[in-house]
Amino acid sequence: MSETETSGTAISARGLVKSFGDVRALDGVDFEARRGTVLGVLGPNGAGKTTAVRVLTTLLKADSGEASVAGLDVVEDAPELRSQIGLAGQYAAVDENLTGIENLVMVGRLYGMRRSDARGRADELLERFGLSDAGERIVKTYSGGMRRRLDLAAALVAKPPVVFLDEPTTGLDPRSRLDLWETIESLVADGTTVLLTTQYLDEADRLADRIVVIDLGRVIAEGTSEELKERVGGIRVEVHLTDESSAPAAADALAPMSTEEPAVDGDRVSVRVESETGRIMEAARRLDGAGVDADDVAIRRPTLDDVFLTLTGRELSAEESGGEADREEVPA
Amino acid sequence: MSRFFHDTVVLAERNLVRLPRMPDLLIGFTIQPVMFVLLFAFVFGGAISTPGFDYVDFLIPGIIVQNTAFGGFVTALGLADDLTKGLIDRFRSLPTSRASVLAGRTAADIVTNTLSIAILVITGLIIGFSFGTGALDIIAGFALMILFGYAFSWIFALIGMSVSSPEAANGIGFTLIFPITFISSAFVPVDSMPAGLQWFAEINPITIVVDAMRALWLGVPAGNNVWGAVVWCLVLIAIFAPLAVHRYRRIAGG
Ligand SMILES: Nc1ncnc2c1ncn2[C@@H]1O[C@H](COP(=O)(O)OP(=O)(O)OP(=O)(O)O)[C@@H](O)[C@H]1O
Ligand SMILES: [Mg+2]
Numbered sequence: 001m002s003e004t005e006t007s008g009t010a011i012s013a014r015g016l017v018k019s020f021g022d023v024r025a026l027d028g029v030d031f032e033a034r035r036g037t038v039l040g041v042l043g044p045n046g047a048g049k050t051t052a053v054r055v056l057t058t059l060l061k062a063d064s065g066e067a068s069v070a071g072l073d074v075v076e077d078a079p080e081l082r083s084q085i086g087l088a089g090q091y092a093a094v095d096e097n098l099t100g101i102e103n104l105v106m107v108g109r110l111y112g113m114r115r116s117d118a119r120g121r122a123d124e125l126l127e128r129f130g131l132s133d134a135g136e137r138i139v140k141t142y143s144g145g146m147r148r149r150l151d152l153a154a155a156l157v158a159k160p161p162v163v164f165l166d167e168p169t170t171g172l173d174p175r176s177r178l179d180l181w182e183t184i185e186s187l188v189a190d191g192t193t194v195l196l197t198t199q200y201l202d203e204a205d206r207l208a209d210r211i212v213v214i215d216l217g218r219v220i221a222e223g224t225s226e227e228l229k230e231r232v233g234g235i236r237v238e239v240h241l242t243d244e245s246s247a248p249a250a251a252d253a254l255a256p257m258s259t260e261e262p263a264v265d266g267d268r269v270s271v272r273v274e275s276e277t278g279r280i281m282e283a284a285r286r287l288d289g290a291g292v293d294a295d296d297v298a299i300r301r302p303t304l305d306d307v308f309l310t311l312t313g314r315e316l317s318a319e320e321s322g323g324e325a326d327r328e329e330v331p332a
Numbered sequence: 333m334s335r336f337f338h339d340t341v342v343l344a345e346r347n348l349v350r351l352p353r354m355p356d357l358l359i360g361f362t363i364q365p366v367m368f369v370l371l372f373a374f375v376f377g378g379a380i381s382t383p384g385f386d387y388v389d390f391l392i393p394g395i396i397v398q399n400t401a402f403g404g405f406v407t408a409l410g411l412a413d414d415l416t417k418g419l420i421d422r423f424r425s426l427p428t429s430r431a432s433v434l435a436g437r438t439a440a441d442i443v444t445n446t447l448s449i450a451i452l453v454i455t456g457l458i459i460g461f462s463f464g465t466g467a468l469d470i471i472a473g474f475a476l477m478i479l480f481g482y483a484f485s486w487i488f489a490l491i492g493m494s495v496s497s498p499e500a501a502n503g504i505g506f507t508l509i510f511p512i513t514f515i516s517s518a519f520v521p522v523d524s525m526p527a528g529l530q531w532f533a534e535i536n537p538i539t540i541v542v543d544a545m546r547a548l549w550l551g552v553p554a555g556n557n558v559w560g561a562v563v564w565c566l567v568l569i570a571i572f573a574p575l576a577v578h579r580y581r582r583i584a585g586g
Contacts, residue, residue, distance in 0.1 A: 083427035093418035097350035109342045110426045
């Protein structure tokens with residue numbers, strides 16, 4: 001690897017393996033994040049997301065493999081590495097018996113900041129996370145979402161160059177979620193590298209420059225959101241027919257638009273296209289020419305749900321509701 | 333090293349700031365010891381014969397030793413709580429000195445133990461306890477109790493890092509401390525016990541510490557008890573502090 005490539009990489013994991021008894025939480029995981037980008041780690045419950053984050057933040061030693069953050073090895077250079085990272089774990093880790101301000105000042109001082117600096121930074125972050133009014137209150141009186149935001153603020157106290165956020169928007173209301181997305185975007189604009197795990201597809205879609213999809217401790221796909229969507233069948237033109245019986249005629253009419261056969265599903269007919277431009281018009285024209293009436297003609301872009309289904313044969317959303325990770329339920 | 337002290341102070345401060353906000357815990361150091369003193373002095377006081385002493389004089393050094401042995405209990409509770417709430421992970425992800433999380437905990441116990449000891453002595457003085465020695469010995473007695481409490485804080489630190497919940501820490505703490513403090517010279521003269529218990533009470537290091545306190549505060553001939561007690565505390569620290577720190581380092585299973 002050349003010097004420039006090395007210095008452009010903020011997070012790197014190579015061949016990470018970690019077992020807990022019989023469970024292989026990480027089974028040879030590789031990924032990289034370039035400096036100043038967001039890496040989205042997407043996966044269902046029990047995929048190994050948190051385990052990967054814990055290895056990268058020095059909380060857990062991998063059984064084998066290597067990892068570095070900000071050019072520092074997670075094992076050899078752990079003490080130095082810790083001054084370069086901020087972590088908001090999956091569950092808010094704040095002291096319930098301190099106030100919001102006291103929590104942030106404590107964390108700042110543990111990063112080595114002077115008390116007055118830490119105090120200034122705490123006020124700034126409370127403001128940014130909409131907690132200014134609650135800053136003097138004991139955290140015990142906070143709602144779940146407020147604790148979560150305080151925890152995220154704690155991860156940013158020292159303005160670390162690399163930030164790890166493990167499911168940061170779980171438990172936030174839609175408004176706070178949007179605010180956090182904006183905060184993450186502004187962090188990245190300032191050059192911070194962010195690794196973000198999530199089960200929310202729209203979140204990875206919106207924030208992540210690159211996405212790794214992990215399942216059962218392995219990376220099963222990697223790329224930009226666009227690349228991943230491309231892999232599962234790309235863009236389709238979908239037609240909603242007025243009359244289901246005209247489906248065969250519609251399929252015949254649309255067939256020349258693609259090298260692939262149109263797909264028919266009841267009163268819906270869809271066909272894969274290479275690019276979006278002009279396709280809706282073309283489909284409408286062809287249907288018109290064949291005398292087929294349609295209620296709606298639209299471009300359908302695949303979601304990451306589709307990505308997951310295609311890659312694993314399982315619905316992502318079905319597992320989201322599962323709560324505790326439970327591998328027994330997962331068909332091999 | 334300066335980093336270690338800095339972080340220890342920050343964390344000790346955290347532990348002390350939160351204390352008044354946990355009233356149930358605060359009762360443990362303040363009202364509960366007072367209640368014990370009053371119960372022992374007035375319920376058992378008439379029945380237990382302590383030749384050569386008023387029972388209150390005999391009782392106060394003993395009950396302070398027992399209470400101080402329990403003092404580090406906040407450390408076990410606090411650490412177990414921090415573990416379950418994920419705060420230990422937060423601290424471990426920060427560039428803090430590793431030993432400072434435990435050192436900050438046990439250092440905070442020094443403050444709470446001092447408070448507790450002061451409350452007990454004042455309660456004792458009100459119900460008739462009187463020192464039988466000079467200022468230097470009295471101060472040495474306080475110092476011994478602080479050291480003794482600090483040693484037990486490290487035992488509790490190990491317990492706190494080894495159990496799955498604050499409730500478990502509670503259970504183990506009580507099961508451990510009650511017998512070793514009761515089967516000692518703390519509350520009754522050892523020669524009043526049945527033979528088997530007497531044997532245990534005589535070799536029980538708590539007896540050495542209680543006897544050292546009676547030497548320092550009542551003027552009972554000391555023998556080797558004072559030095560024995562100091563050495564015993566130092567040995568406890570030398571054993572349990574490294575064990576607790578080791579446990580802390582390993583706790584994440586890594
Ligand atoms: N400390 C542990 N002891 C035993 N098993 C563990 C431990 N931590 C994780 N595991 C197991 O390792 C696997 C991966 O867990 P991990 O927490 O990394 O998943 P995750 O992708 O973060 O899931 P979730 O979306 O539910 O947070 C799971 O099967 C889990 O049960
Ligand atoms: Mg997780």
